[in-house]
Amino acid sequence: MKKIMIIDGGPRKNFNTASMLQKFAEGAASVSNDIEVKTVRLYDLDYKGCMSCMACKIKGRASNVCRFKDALTPVLDDIASADGLAMGSPIYFGQITGRLQAFLERLAFPWLSYNDYSMTAPKQMPVVLMETMNGSPEANNSQGYGPMLFCIEKALGKPEHVNAYNTYQVKDYERFELGGFSEPAKRQYRDEHWQQDLQRAYDAGRRMAQDIM
Numbered sequence: 001m002k003k004i005m006i007i008d009g010g011p012r013k014n015f016n017t018a019s020m021l022q023k024f025a026e027g028a029a030s031v032s033n034d035i036e037v038k039t040v041r042l043y044d045l046d047y048k049g050c051m052s053c054m055a056c057k058i059k060g061r062a063s064n065v066c067r068f069k070d071a072l073t074p075v076l077d078d079i080a081s082a083d084g085l086a087m088g089s090p091i092y093f094g095q096i097t098g099r100l101q102a103f104l105e106r107l108a109f110p111w112l113s114y115n116d117y118s119m120t121a122p123k124q125m126p127v128v129l130m131e132t133m134n135g136s137p138e139a140n141n142s143q144g145y146g147p148m149l150f151c152i153e154k155a156l157g158k159p160e161h162v163n164a165y166n167t168y169q170v171k172d173y174e175r176f177e178l179g180g181f182s183e184p185a186k187r188q189y190r191d192e193h194w195q196q197d198l199q200r201a202y203d204a205g206r207r208m209a210q211d212i213m
């Protein structure tokens, strides 16, 4: 049995990021019954970012999986033995959410060797990184995964990016103080792009599953 881990770094259960990741999961699951697809919603878990406990760097007992015990422990163990990894986040102030950043600190600090500055995960695997945002492909402030991208690429392999732009932030623009947005323009963009975005997420899931089978 192969395993694909999906990490949802957004707070909303039924909105853009969750929908993209759900389609990715459906695409992956459609390839074979021999693939377990596990989705973890970070906002449902009580955990810390890296506590700098240095337990992963103790001489003779160094570990490339975080040793700090909390609700993230089983998730990090699961990823260590996974065959593929997808992560998704809404863009908040130009970056992935703080929640996903805290998760990535715990994932990536144990990969880093201070002896030779190499980055070594327990296992390399295909990675898909998703972002959803208000910005457009032409004009956005997203630095996405930022410096963590370098760590992910070094330790796991070059990721595939699947982004959704100019997303609907609320269902009904009339109800909110969102005067900077034109609802008709948003609707037109969504009508033209959203199904394709979901399809790209689904296709990425299928590709990853085919890749690891």
Ligand SMILES: Cc1cc2nc3c(=O)[nH]c(=O)nc-3n(C[C@H](O)[C@H](O)[C@H](O)COP(=O)(O)O)c2cc1C
Binding pocket: 010, 011, 012, 015, 016, 017, 018, 089, 090, 091, 092, 093, 094, 095, 132, 133, 134, 135, 140, 141, 142, 167, 168, 169
């Ligand atoms: C706190 C906050 C900050 C945001 N900052 C940005 C931003 O800097 N750039 C951007 O393009 N969209 C920004 N957005 C919009 C969201 O990224 C966008 O609506 C996203 O698709 C929401 O994902 P969700 O529907 O999964 O929650 C922000 C939204 C919130 C709530």
